[in-house]
Amino acid sequence: MAERLALIDYGSGNLRSVAKALERAAIDANLTIAVEVTNNAAIIATADRIVLPGVGAFGHCAAALRSLPGVWDVLATRVQTEAKPFLGICVGMQLMATRGLEHGEHKGLDCIAGDVVLLAPGDTALKVPHMGWNTLACVQSHTILNGLPDKSMAYFVHSFVYTPVDKNDVYLTTDYSQTITAMIARDTMIGTQFHPEKSQGFGLAFLQNFLKWKP
């Protein structure tokens, strides 16, 4: 039976781009995966993989996710207790943190302890948001990065940055006159600050690796 991937729809941004990129990555990897765009806790609870996309403000996204009946709890259970492969993208990654400090203090899913704080590049002439293509530096290896060249470039657009308590959870960083967490991971959870669905060849290869991943 084909795997089922739940792509969580909580009214945030570029859902269609993410769905289409996942479908393309599945085809390229010769995988039969049904991508289900959903806001239904029951569907998420039975999916084999979960992707939480997200653009916009942390507090707004957290509130939107909480407003979906049962979804917040099922995410926590499914991802942390039952260890289903999970990918959070951009704000979807930031929501894995303990707290978001964008326009006030907001609670995250607390999957990987840490705070989401405003970018503060050392060079104050640098623009915020951090928008565009930046180089990824691999700080430790991870199965999901297998076969992807080090120093690949990925597309970012964000003004806040995830600072995990345990630096051992950081796998990729990027430099913007400060070190930005570009990918975090623990157990079956992955989070990327960059947008794989917008990162052309590299992004599709990354998504293929996530779809093939059997942690």
Place this chain on the structure above:
Amino acid sequence: MLATRIIPCLDVKDGRVVKGVNFVDLVDAGDPVAQAKIYDAAGADELTFLDITASSDNRNILFDVVSKTAEQCFMPLTVGGGVRDADDVRALLQAGADKVSINTAAVLNPDVIRVLAEQFGSQCIVVAIDAKKIATSGWQIFTHGGRTATGIDAVAFARQATALGAGEILLTSMDKDGAKTGYDIALTRAVSDAVRVPVIASGGVGTLDDLVAGVRDGHASAVLAASIFHYGNYSIAEAKQHMAANGIKVRL
């Protein structure tokens, strides 16, 4: 280090590309999706669709173009032209746009920028500013495709737009647009230095040196061009190599 973005722009009217790449082997040069795929394969860092359709009746054609592009091009896509309110933004984002640029509606009622940024996030709200140099001093904003003078100072408006939540400024010099004599560097620099968000320089590119000047002298974060790519004068790769040779970090 963040790479400077090179952004080709496609003008779309009634679902067809008005100015397109003259590739002899392209079966349908007016198909925006086919053109988008060419730029995607060529390594463009983002793509912008500017809808210049006069009638709002044909709006659904644009949504269809955006949606087909988003299915096939996995790169950032900005769509502008005729965007007035949250319904327009939502429809474009749902079709697959990543950013939406808003021009006349933002000038007529700047508070719409705040409303849209709060709802969709600053990262996807681009404010497009069309400016002309005025005799006394500075630059003034024009709307309705450059036909209507507003009396609003371009630099002051850029500051106001970003304070209200614009995540990026798309800055076009109406004096330079189509002239192929280079960006209005003084304008680009004045706006870039006045705001914290990225500024995309637009209007006037004739040579690859113009792209370099937009970044080096104009302090732009990204450079947009239409004609030099459309008519095949230069490829995206040539543009990037030229910028790299001039010490500008690009994604090769």
